[in-house]
Amino acid sequence: MKEEIADDKSIFGFWVYLMTDLILFSVLFGAYAVLRGNTFGGPAPRDLFSLSSALTSTLVLLTSSFTCGLAAIAAQRGKRNGTIAWLTATFALGATFLTLELAEFSRFVATGASWQRSAFLSSFFTLVGTHGLHIAVGLLWIVVAVIQVRLRGLTPATTSKLTRFTLFWHFLDIVWIFIFTTVYLLGII
Amino acid sequence: MNERLTIKRYTIGFILSVLLTVTACLLIFIHDQSGHVIFTHPFLRVSVVVLALAQFIVQLIFFLHLGSERGPRFKLAAFASTIGIVLIVIIGSIWIMNHLNYNMMSSTQQMNAYIQSQDGL
Numbered sequence: 001m002k003e004e005i006a007d008d009k010s011i012f013g014f015w016v017y018l019m020t021d022l023i024l025f026s027v028l029f030g031a032y033a034v035l036r037g038n039t040f041g042g043p044a045p046r047d048l049f050s051l052s053s054a055l056t057s058t059l060v061l062l063t064s065s066f067t068c069g070l071a072a073i074a075a076q077r078g079k080r081n082g083t084i085a086w087l088t089a090t091f092a093l094g095a096t097f098l099t100l101e102l103a104e105f106s107r108f109v110a111t112g113a114s115w116q117r118s119a120f121l122s123s124f125f126t127l128v129g130t131h132g133l134h135i136a137v138g139l140l141w142i143v144v145a146v147i148q149v150r151l152r153g154l155t156p157a158t159t160s161k162l163t164r165f166t167l168f169w170h171f172l173d174i175v176w177i178f179i180f181t182t183v184y185l186l187g188i189i
Numbered sequence: 190m191n192e193r194l195t196i197k198r199y200t201i202g203f204i205l206s207v208l209l210t211v212t213a214c215l216l217i218f219i220h221d222q223s224g225h226v227i228f229t230h231p232f233l234r235v236s237v238v239v240l241a242l243a244q245f246i247v248q249l250i251f252f253l254h255l256g257s258e259r260g261p262r263f264k265l266a267a268f269a270s271t272i273g274i275v276l277i278v279i280i281g282s283i284w285i286m287n288h289l290n291y292n293m294m295s296s297t298q299q300m301n302a303y304i305q306s307q308d309g310l
C-alpha cells in the first residue's frame with residue numbers, strides 16, 4: 001500500500017512535467033502559427049511538404065504508441081520477455097520515425113530550405129526538431145529500460161519507470177498529431 | 190492509478206486513431222486528385238482540425254487513461270489548467286500578431302515602404 005502511494009506520487013510528478021512540456025510545445029506552435037506565412041521569397045509549406053511522407057511518419061509513430069501500450073500491459077501481467085519484445089518493437093518504430101524525419105530535414109537543407117532561409121523555416125525546424133529531440137530522448141530511455149528489465153526483472157521500481165515512459169511516449173504521439181495537422185496538412189491545403 | 194490495462198482498450202484506441210489520420214489524408218488526397226474541385230479549402234481546413242481534436246480526445250481516453258483515476262482527479266485538474274494556458278498562448282499570439290501595425294496597412298507596397306523606412310530592410 002505504501003509502495004502504491006509512492007508510485008502514485010512519482011507518476012503524478014511526471015504528469016506535471018509533461019504538462020510543462022505541453023506549454024513549451026504550445027509556445028513553439030504559437031510561433032509557427034504566426035510565422036508560417038513569412039517565407040521571405042523562399043519555399044512555402046505547400047512547396048516542401050508531401051502528404052504521403054507525412055502520413056507514413058504518422059502511422060509509424062501511432063503504431064509505436066500502440067506497441068508501447070502493449071509493453072505496459074505485458075509488464076503489468078509480469079511477462080518479462082513480452083515486455084522486452086514490445087519495447088524493442090517500440091524502439092524500432094521510434095528509430096524509423098526519427099530516421100524519416102532526419103532524412104526529410106537533410107532533403108530540405110540540400111534544396112536550400114534550411115532554418116536560415118526564412119522565419120517560416122526557422123520556426124518549422126524549431127517546432128519539429130524539438131519534437132524529434134524528445135523522440136531521441138525517448139529512444140535512449142527505452143534502451144535503459146530494456147537493460148534494467150533484463151538485469152533486475154519486473155520489480156515495482158522498473159514497472160513504475162515503464163509506466164512513466166509509456167506516459168511520455170503517448171504524450172509525444174499526441175503532440176505529433178498536432179504537428180501533423182497544423183504543419184503538414186494545413187500547410188498542404 | 191494502477192488501473193488494470195487491457196489490450197482491448199489499446200486496440201480500440203489504435204484503430205480509431207488510424208481511421209482518423211487516414212480520413213484526414215484521404216480528404217486532401219481526393220481534393221488534389223479532383224484538380225482542387227471536390228471540397229472547398231475552408232471545408233478542408235475545418236474538417237482536418239476537427240479530426241485532429243477528435244484524435245486528441247481518443248488518445249487522451251484510450252492511451253493516457255485520462256479521467257479514469259481513482260480518488261481526487263489531480264491529473265485531470267492539472268491537465269485542464271494547462272490546456273487553459275496553452276489556449277491563451279496560442280490564440281493570444283495569433284490574435285496579437287495579426288493586429289500589429291505591419292498587417293494593418295492596405296497594400297503590400299505600402300507595407301514594404303513602411304518596413305524599409307522603419308527598419309531599413
